[in-house]
Amino acid sequence: MTNPSPITKSDFLRYLECPAYFWFFKKKPEVLAEQELSDFDKELIKNGKEVELWARKLFPRGVLVNSREAAAVKETQKLLAEENKAIFQATFQAENLYAMVDILEWDESLGHWIINEVKATSSKEKKKEEQLYDATFQYIVAKKAGLDVGRVNLIELNKEFRKHGGIKPRELLQITDITEKVKEREKEVQLMIPHLQRMIENEKEPLPCDCIYKSRNNHCPAFKYLYPDVPDYSVHDIVRIGNSLKRLEGLVESGHYALEDVPEDFELTKYQRNHVQVAQSKIPIIKHQEILETLDELEYPLYFLDYETYPTAVPIYDGCAPYQQVPFQFSLHALRAPHEALEHYEYLHTDPDAHPMIALANNLTKMIGQEGNIIVWNKKFEEKCNEDLADLMPDCAESFRDYNQRLFDLMEIFSKQLYLHPDFKGGFSIKDVLPVLVPQMSYANLNVRDGSMAMNAWKKMMFEAVNEQEKEQLKKDLLEYCKLDTLAMVKIFEVLHSIPPPLPPSLHSV
Helix, strand or coil, X not given: CCCCCCEEHHHHHHHHHCHXXXXXXXXXXXXXXXXXXXXXXXXXXXXXXXXHHHHHCCCCCCEECCCCHHHHHHHHHHHHHCCCCEEEEEXXXXXCEEEEEEEXXXXXXXXXXXXXXXXXXXXXXXXXXXXXXXXXXXXXHHHHCCCCEXXXXXXXXXXXXXXXXXXXXXXXXXXXXXXXXXHHHHHHHHHHHHHHHXXXXXXXXXXXXXXXHCCHHHCCCCHXXXXXXXCCCCHHHCCCHHHCHHHHHHHHXXXXXXXXXXXXXXXXXXXXXXXXXHHHHCCCEECHHHHHHHHHCCCCCEEEEEEEEECCCCCCCCCCCCCCCEEEEEEEEEECCCCCCCEEEEXXXXXXXXXXXXXXXXXXXXXXXXXXXXXXXXHHHHHHHHHHHHHHCHHHHHHHHHHHHCEEECCXXXXXXXXXXXXXXXXXXXXXXXXXXXXXXXXXXXXXXCHHHHHHHHHHHHHCCCCHHHHHHHHHHHHHHHHHHXXXXXXXXXXXHCCCCCCCHHHCCC
C-alpha cells in the first residue's frame, strides 16, 4: 500500500470542521460540492497575504523559504543549519504531519524558537478557536520535527490603528502571546492526530457526518453526497435554526427533513413557526394594518439611500482603521411628497488622488435636506458608515449624526415578519424580497449584481491597470447597480403602501 499523503494544517482544520469532510477531501474529492470562491472570499485571501507581508517587515533580517512540499522541508533545514534567526514560511514534516509556519523567530535571550502565526484579523475580535487549534497543530509538528519551541505568538491587526501618512508595521500590528492557550489544547490535539492518521489509512467511506444537526450555512462540502434525501430547502433553513440546535436535532431524529413534514405540535419559536406555517400553507402572512401604521409614521421628504463600500485589512486612506467600510458611492432617490415625481441623485468616486469619504460626504450633504426620513435596507450598516463619516469630518459630524436619527430600516418589515411570503424562503435581504414583490425588476442582467462585485469593480477601476474604455464600463456598471438598490427600495415601499386590506370575515364566503 502506498504511503498516504501528509496531513497538512489545512487538512487538520477540515477535520475540525467535519471528520468526514477531511476523509473525502483526501480520498474521494470528486464527491464534494464545488466551492467556487466569491469576490469577497478572494479579497479575504488577498488581505491575508498583504497582512503577512507587513508582518515580515517586523523581522528585517528574515529569509523566505521559496520552495514547497518536500523541497521546502529541506530548504528550512538548510536555513536552520545556517543559523538564520528569522525564517518566513518555515516548513516541517514529521510522522506524516506537515506544517508551514508564517514566521519562525529565534529568541536569543531565552534560547528557543518562537512560532509567529499571522492572521488578517483584528485585535478586538474574540480569539477564534480555529486560530488556536491552527497554532497548536504547528507547535506540535515543529516539536515532533525536533525544534525547541518556547513560545507561540499571534500577530494580527491593531483595531485601534488609524492611518495618518505612512504606515509603521509596529503600529499597524499587534503581537499577542498565546503560548498558554496553545498548551491547553496540546494534549487534545495530540489525541486527535492518531485518529486522523487511522482515517486516512482506511479505504472505507466514513459514516454520515454530524452536519445533519447543523444549520445550512454550517454544512460541510460532503453533505449532499452523504445525505442525498435531504431537500435543498429543508428544516436546516428554518429562520434562526442555528440558535435552536436542540430543536433541529429533534426534527432530524424524528425524520422530518422537509418543511412540509414539520408537525404542528413541534415546539418552535414564534418566528420559526411562522416560517414553517407559510412554507406549508403557501399563504403569505401580511399584517396589513401594522405595515401601514409603520409606514404612515414616516415624514416626507423620503430619501432612499444606499452606500457601496470598500474595506481593506490595511487602510488605504488617512483616518481609516483596518477593515473599515470606506464609502465610495451612493445612490439617493428622493420622494418629496406622496405621488410626486421621483428624483435621483448619485455619486461615484473616481479620483485616485482624493479621499473618497470626504468627496462623498461633501456631495451627499448637499442633497439631503434637514427634514424627512432616510430609508435604508439594514440600517446597522448605514449607521456605521455615517458614524465613520462624522468622525472623519468634524464639520459634517452634526449632519451625519442627524441622518442616523432619521433612518428607517425598510428591511424590518420583513425581518419582523410583518410581511412573510413562502418564496422568501425565510430570507429578508433585498435580493430575497424584490423578485417576489416586484418580479419585473431584477439584478440578473447587471454586470455588477451584489456588494462584493461592486467592491471588486471599484478596486479594479481605481487601482488596477485598465484602459479608459474599461474604466467607463466599470463606472457605468457600478452606477446601474447602486441605482437599482435604491429604486428597488422605492418599488418595494410602493407595493407595501398598496397592499389591499383583508376582507371582513362576513365577505369571505361571498
